[in-house]
Structures are given as C-alpha cells and as structure tokens.
Amino acid sequence: MSRRSLIGQTTSLFFHWLERCRSGLWSVAVICGSGLGLLADRAANKQTFRYQDIPNFPVSTVAGHEGCLVFGTIEDTSCVFMQGHFHLYEGYSLCQVTLPVRIFKLMGVESVLVTNASGGICPDFKVGDIMVIKDHINLPGFAGQHPLCGPNDERFGIRFPCMSDAYSKDLRRLALDVGSELGCSDFIREGVYCMVSGPNFETIAEARMLLILGCDSVGMSTVPEVTVAKHCGLRVLGLSLITNKVSLDYSREEKVNHEEVLQISKMRAEVLQKLVTKLISRCQQQSINTH
Numbered sequence: 001m002s003r004r005s006l007i008g009q010t011t012s013l014f015f016h017w018l019e020r021c022r023s024g025l026w027s028v029a030v031i032c033g034s035g036l037g038l039l040a041d042r043a044a045n046k047q048t049f050r051y052q053d054i055p056n057f058p059v060s061t062v063a064g065h066e067g068c069l070v071f072g073t074i075e076d077t078s079c080v081f082m083q084g085h086f087h088l089y090e091g092y093s094l095c096q097v098t099l100p101v102r103i104f105k106l107m108g109v110e111s112v113l114v115t116n117a118s119g120g121i122c123p124d125f126k127v128g129d130i131m132v133i134k135d136h137i138n139l140p141g142f143a144g145q146h147p148l149c150g151p152n153d154e155r156f157g158i159r160f161p162c163m164s165d166a167y168s169k170d171l172r173r174l175a176l177d178v179g180s181e182l183g184c185s186d187f188i189r190e191g192v193y194c195m196v197s198g199p200n201f202e203t204i205a206e207a208r209m210l211l212i213l214g215c216d217s218v219g220m221s222t223v224p225e226v227t228v229a230k231h232c233g234l235r236v237l238g239l240s241l242i243t244n245k246v247s248l249d250y251s252r253e254e255k256v257n258h259e260e261v262l263q264i265s266k267m268r269a270e271v272l273q274k275l276v277t278k279l280i281s282r283c284q285q286q287s288i289n290t291h
C-alpha cells in the first residue's frame with residue numbers, strides 16, 4: 001500500500017473515532033511515560049495509529065516511547081492511550097508537547113491519567129515505588145518555558161488559571177484506595193514531582209537544591225501536559241514510577257542512565273497495568289456518579 005493511501009485510510013479511521021468521542025463514548029486518556037507503553041496492552045478492541053501517520057502530530061524520538069495512539073476499551077470504559085509522549089529536550093515546543101491534550105479535550109475526554117518515570121529525591125523513596133503526584137514544580141515555567149505563554153485561546157480556558165488543585169483530590173484518593181486493594185500500599189507514595197527540561201540527569205548540587213525546594217521526585221515531562229489539561233478543565237491523575245534514586249551524595253558510585261530507567265519500567269509494568277486498569281473502571285464509575 002502506498003504511503004499516501006495509508007495516510008488517507010488512517011486519517012479517515014481517526015476521524016471516525018473522533019466522531020465517536022464527540023458523541024460521548026470516550027472518557028479517559030492515558031499518557032504513557034518512558035517504557036510504560038504496555039499500559040495499553042490490556043485494552044480490548046484496540047485500534048492503533050502511528051504518530052507518523054497522523055497529520056501534524058509530533059513523532060516520538062526517544063527509546064521506550066513507541067509513538068502510537070491506541071484506542072480501546074477497558075472493562076467497558078472507552079480509552080485512548082498515548083504510547084509515548086513528547087519532551088522539550090527533543091526540540092519540540094511546549095505547544096507541540098501539549099497538542100494531544102487539547103485534541104483529547106476536543107474529543108470529549110474528561111479525565112487524563114499521566115504516567116512517567118522519575119528519579120527519587122525523597123530519601124525514603126525506593127526504586128520501584130509508585131508516586132501518586134500530589135503537586136508539581138514547573139521549573140522550566142519559572143524561566144518562561146510555559147505551554148500557556150502567548151495569546152490565550154479562550155475556547156480552552158482562562159488567561160490566569162489556578163493550579164493549586166491541578167491533581168484531582170478524588171482521583172488521588174481513588175489511586176491510593178485501589179493501590180491498597182491490590183496489596184500495593186507498601187510501595188505507593190504521594191509526593192511532589194519537579195520537571196526539569198533535561199536531557200541530562202541532575203548534578204549532585206542540583207539534586208540537593210531540589211530536595212531543599214520540597215521535590216520528592218524529578219523528571220523531564222508531565223508538567224506541561226498537566227498544566228494544559230487543567231487549563232481546559234480536565235480531571236488529572238499523575239502516577240510517577242521511581243526508576244532510580246537521584247544521587248545526593250558525592251561519594252555515591254552509581255550512575256543513572258536511560259537503559260536502567262527502561263529496565264525498571266519494564267519490571268514494574270505488570271503492577272502498573274493492574275493499577276491503571278482498575279483505576280480506569282473505577283474512575284468511570286466516579287464520573288458517572290458525579291454527573
């Protein structure tokens with residue numbers, strides 16, 4: 001099949017799904033972080049589109065980000081999964097990084113579940129812990145790298161959105177409850193995620209500064225997507241897998257690398273899958289109950 005006809009076919013299928021979403025059939029979007037694309041594996045009736053075949057969609061350039069948009073159902077809930085998301089360090093603007101979130105909003109999605117891999121700053125955190133994100137620090141935002149800079153598009157939200165409750169309290173509570181039901185309480189934490197632009201991992205001095213600032217973990221994504229999701233009124237839940245401990249000590253010999261990050265993501269994928277699957281069905285029930 002020629003590339004042109006493949007793009008034509010994918011585009012018409014994509015618009016077919018968009019139509020279904022607009023009629024209220026879709027409600028949850030899952031953004032899968034590094035090595036976590038297999039969160040989509042449990043979905044039934046899957047339909048997959050490669051980012052490269054979607055007009056004007058960015059493409060993934062990082063290992064562990066498959067670059068596919070997967071539509072499917074989990075226990076009767078309709079979902080869309082992003083297998084891989086975009087980062088500033090790839091050279092994308094924050095407008096491109098967050099484009100999918102606005103597409104989800106236009107599709108009728110109500111809740112966004114964002115996952116990522118991050119380094120643990122909080123000394124109590126262990127590798128393999130899952131941190132329910134309570135709040136974030138937008139470090140690039142402090143330096144003017146903010147997805148809402150520029151003319152405000154009133155169709156999505158207001159000029160000066162409040163971020164004090166970016167992460168839904170109800171969904172955080174639900175994540176902790178579901179985690180406990182699954183017997184995961186020992187390694188489910190709550191904490192503050194800090195975004196840095198990357199692509200390098202932290203120096204020791206930077207890590208110590210982040211600890212003083214109140215960060216529990218650090219990563220290179222999520223905050224732009226969450227900011228744009230909150231701006232346009234989506235409910236957000238963030239789950240961060242602690243893939244490594246960030247060095248706070250000059251005498252520590254271990255050096256972090258992306259392969260290790262992906263290896264830990266793979267190791268924890270099954271637990272995260274169970275958590276996300278159960279959360280999605282419960283999240284849908286909550287949404288039904290509150291409407």
Ligand SMILES: O=P(O)(O)O[C@@H]1C[C@H](O)[C@@H](CO)O1
Pocket residue numbers: 032033034062085087115116117118198219220221222257258261
């Ligand atoms: O895409 P996420 O934030 O899940 O992945 C983190 C940040 C970098 O992309 C990568 C570094 O190993 O992990």
Ligand SMILES: Nc1nc2[nH]cnc2c(=O)[nH]1
Pocket residue numbers: 117118119120196198200201202218219220243244245246256261
């Ligand atoms: N910035 C940053 N991102 C990460 N993603 C996974 N681990 C880390 C880390 O230690 N630092």
